[in-house]
Amino acid sequence: MADPSATQGSPLIDMLKKQGNKLFDRGNLMAYFEELRRNFYPERDSFTGATPLSGDFAEDLMTSFPLVARRDLGNAFSAMLRPSAKPWFKMKTSQPQNEDTQAKQYLEQSTLLMRNAMYDPDASFVRACREADHDYVTFGQACIQVELHRPRNGGTPHMLYRTRHLRDVAWCEGVTGKIDTVYRRDKLTAIDLSRLFPKTCHPKVTEKLKETPYDLINVWHCVLPSDLYEQMPGGRKMRQPWVSIMFDVDNNCELEVSGQWIRGYAIPRWQTVSGSQYAHSAALVAALPDARLLQSVTLVLLEAGEKAVNPPVIATENVIRSDIALYAGGRTWVSEEYDEKLGEALRPITQDKTGLGFALDLVRDIRLGLRDAMFLNKLDLPPVGGPDMTAYEVGQRVQEYIRNALPLFEPVEVDYNGWLCEDTHELLFRNSPEMQGAMPESLRGTQWSFEFEGPLRDAADKAKAGMYIEAGNIIAAAMQRDPSAALIIDDMKATRDVLGAVMPAKWMRPEDEVNRSIANARAKQDQERMLALMQSGAETAEKVSNTAVNLSAASPGFQMA
Numbered sequence: 001m002a003d004p005s006a007t008q009g010s011p012l013i014d015m016l017k018k019q020g021n022k023l024f025d026r027g028n029l030m031a032y033f034e035e036l037r038r039n040f041y042p043e044r045d046s047f048t049g050a051t052p053l054s055g056d057f058a059e060d061l062m063t064s065f066p067l068v069a070r071r072d073l074g075n076a077f078s079a080m081l082r083p084s085a086k087p088w089f090k091m092k093t094s095q096p097q098n099e100d101t102q103a104k105q106y107l108e109q110s111t112l113l114m115r116n117a118m119y120d121p122d123a124s125f126v127r128a129c130r131e132a133d134h135d136y137v138t139f140g141q142a143c144i145q146v147e148l149h150r151p152r153n154g155g156t157p158h159m160l161y162r163t164r165h166l167r168d169v170a171w172c173e174g175v176t177g178k179i180d181t182v183y184r185r186d187k188l189t190a191i192d193l194s195r196l197f198p199k200t201c202h203p204k205v206t207e208k209l210k211e212t213p214y215d216l217i218n219v220w221h222c223v224l225p226s227d228l229y230e231q232m233p234g235g236r237k238m239r240q241p242w243v244s245i246m247f248d249v250d251n252n253c254e255l256e257v258s259g260q261w262i263r264g265y266a267i268p269r270w271q272t273v274s275g276s277q278y279a280h281s282a283a284l285v286a287a288l289p290d291a292r293l294l295q296s297v298t299l300v301l302l303e304a305g306e307k308a309v310n311p312p313v314i315a316t317e318n319v320i321r322s323d324i325a326l327y328a329g330g331r332t333w334v335s336e337e338y339d340e341k342l343g344e345a346l347r348p349i350t351q352d353k354t355g356l357g358f359a360l361d362l363v364r365d366i367r368l369g370l371r372d373a374m375f376l377n378k379l380d381l382p383p384v385g386g387p388d389m390t391a392y393e394v395g396q397r398v399q400e401y402i403r404n405a406l407p408l409f410e411p412v413e414v415d416y417n418g419w420l421c422e423d424t425h426e427l428l429f430r431n432s433p434e435m436q437g438a439m440p441e442s443l444r445g446t447q448w449s450f451e452f453e454g455p456l457r458d459a460a461d462k463a464k465a466g467m468y469i470e471a472g473n474i475i476a477a478a479m480q481r482d483p484s485a486a487l488i489i490d491d492m493k494a495t496r497d498v499l500g501a502v503m504p505a506k507w508m509r510p511e512d513e514v515n516r517s518i519a520n521a522r523a524k525q526d527q528e529r530m531l532a533l534m535q536s537g538a539e540t541a542e543k544v545s546n547t548a549v550n551l552s553a554a555s556p557g558f559q560m561a
Contacts, residue, residue: 011233013252016222016245020183023170029278030167033139036284039291040070041138047167062298065367066291069374073283074134076379081412082129087115087453089421094447102440113435114424117159122149128161129420132268135166136416140270140281143169145184146423147264148431152195157431159424164265171267173277174225181224182265185249187216193248193255202251218249223263261430262423268416282407286373294366301359311348319345378404413452421450468494 034047042058061067082088091111093099099107118125132142142163149160164184174180190208194201208215222245226238229245240259247254269279310326322333324346334345371377425448429435471489478485492514509517 010252010254012235012245013247013254015232016220016247017249017252019181020170020185020220020222023172023183024185026170026278033166036138036281036288039288039295040066040284041134042067044135044138045165045167060295062295062302065294066287066370069287069370069376070134070137070284072376073374074130074137077133077137077412078126078130080379081409081417081452084119084126087111089114089417089450089452091421091425092449092451093443094449098442100440100442103442106438106440106443109438110425110429110435113428113432114421117428118161118424120158123159123161125159125161128163131163135163136268136270136281136412138281138284139166140279140284141166142268142416143184144266144420145264146262146266146420146427148427159427161420169265169267171265171277179263179267179277181228182222182263182267184221184265186219186221188219189214190217193217193219197246197255200253200255202248202253204251205248217251219246219255220249221246223260223265226259262426264423266416266419266423268412268419270411283374287370290366290369290373294363294370297359297363297366301356301363304353304356304359307351308353311351313346313348316343316345375405375408378408417452418450422448468497 030047034049037044037047038060042061089111091107091114093103093107117123128144132144135142143166145160145162145164147160148157150157168186169182169184171179171182188196190205191213193205194209205217223242224245226241226243229235229243230237238259240261242260242263244256244258244260244264245254246256271282271285272279313324313326315324316338319335319338320332322331325332332346338345471494475485475489
């Protein structure tokens with residue numbers, strides 16, 4: 001690594017700062033995110049100003065219903081797609097038909113290793129995903145930094161997951177539409193920066209340690225493809241596909257350049273649109289107008305209620321001698337010289353309250369619209385079964401649930417959980433010689449993939465059971481005309497697929513074991529049939545022999561041919 005003073009003002013740092021400033025120039029987007037934050041996620045740090053946690057926190061909100069709806073939707077992602085109580089993913093390959101027993105055992109062991117690494121308390125996986133879920137629901141995207149943390153005290157390396165504020169992360173897409181360059185800005189104290197980069201931090205940072213060790217210094221992190229880095233000033237060829245660059249923006253100082261096997265930032269995006277690298281929340285885009293209207297209508301109702309219990313009044317001039325006391329037990333003084341025959345000295349203004357019922361109905365309609373916009377009415381599986389419901393009706397209800405829930409869960413499984421699992425496996429595999437050495441030859445050069453357990457898969461599996469029952473009814477009707485219709489369905493395969501929806505796979509015997517049991521049973525039946533034939537033949541021979549003896553005794557001249 002070059003000396004810090006020599007790298008000051010280097011062309012590489014100047015280029016990175018110029019590109020980063022251009023990516024961070026997104027004032028309209030930050031204003032849009034701030035509006036979403038203010039209406040749905042006020043506890044999140046502001047995008048355009050100071051922290052919102054102050055004495056006037058959420059003072060402009062009249063009702064908490066939009067906040068509760070966002071909370072319920074955000075919590076549903078982890079509860080339904082990443083339940084910690086059961087395995088929610090398993091490792092697969094691009095060619096599962098070629099997986100032998102040894103390969104399956106390796107995949108199961110790798111899945112267990114990944115799960116243990118994710119749910120290690122030091123990894124903070126649950127915390128990072130919970131924070132990212134609410135960013136994803138509110139803003140349509142989230143950013144989770146995935147890395148292998150190596151403690152400086154010599155402790156055991158472990159996975160580390162951290163959710164970064166979208167205000168401090170910017171990215172751009174490559175020609176394929178995939179995210180290829182990520183910038184993250186941060187503020188580190190002088191003492192932390194000197195501890196993280198003791199050999200490369202700028203001398204000005206070292207000077208601060210004497211008097212102002214907690215001064216904040218702007219530090220940026222850039223991750224880009226290695227082929228782009230090679231074309232930059234001072235760039236060099238890297239063995240890894242990604243390059244990580246840490247640099248001190250205030251002092252134009254390069255802190256660290258290293259190659260890495262993963263991008264290091266999992267950035268799931270919900271609803272993308274062409275022409276922009278940033279996504280939208282499919283829920284809150286539709287819910288934002290209703291949330292604004294609900295706040296306004298609630299404010300009107302609060303004001304109307306306040307006027308009802310504390311109405312505006314008309315006071316006669318020069319008659320009221322004190323402040324108007326409308327509170328319980330209050331006294332309002334009136335001039336003793338005033339004649340009540342001239343009218344009441346103090347009287348409430350007559351108000352028309354007939355519109356309050358309409359406003360309450362409007363609030364109920366807006367709340368229902370918010371639930372629809374935020375998919376809360378599509379989270380529960382519709383009731384299936386019952387004595388009067390046919391298998392076809394059950395299947396149709398399940399298919400309807402899949403169609404409604406698909407826009408909600410499919411992007412999360414593919415672009416969110418899949419990204420986290422792929423980065424986690426790559427880091428563990430690259431840093432675990434035991435994991436590399438245990439890989440069987442049948443899996444070398446194979447593309448990895450992951451299969452997720454979730455509502456869509458559960459619903460699809462339950463739909464199989466309904467289809468199997470319906471198919472059985474059709475076959476039974478067809479057999480009345482042609483008994484050979486029973487041969488159409490492969491009952492062994494169909495039963496195995498349906499059982500996979502209602503019971504764990506480890507409860508079922510492998511296919512080869514079942515086939516051996518069937519072959520043994522048939523061989524036993526054949527053997528018993530042969531023994532029965534042999535016994536029947538012996539009994540027949542004995543009867544013939546006894547008959548011959550009897551005939552010989554009755555007719556001495558009789559002989560068997």
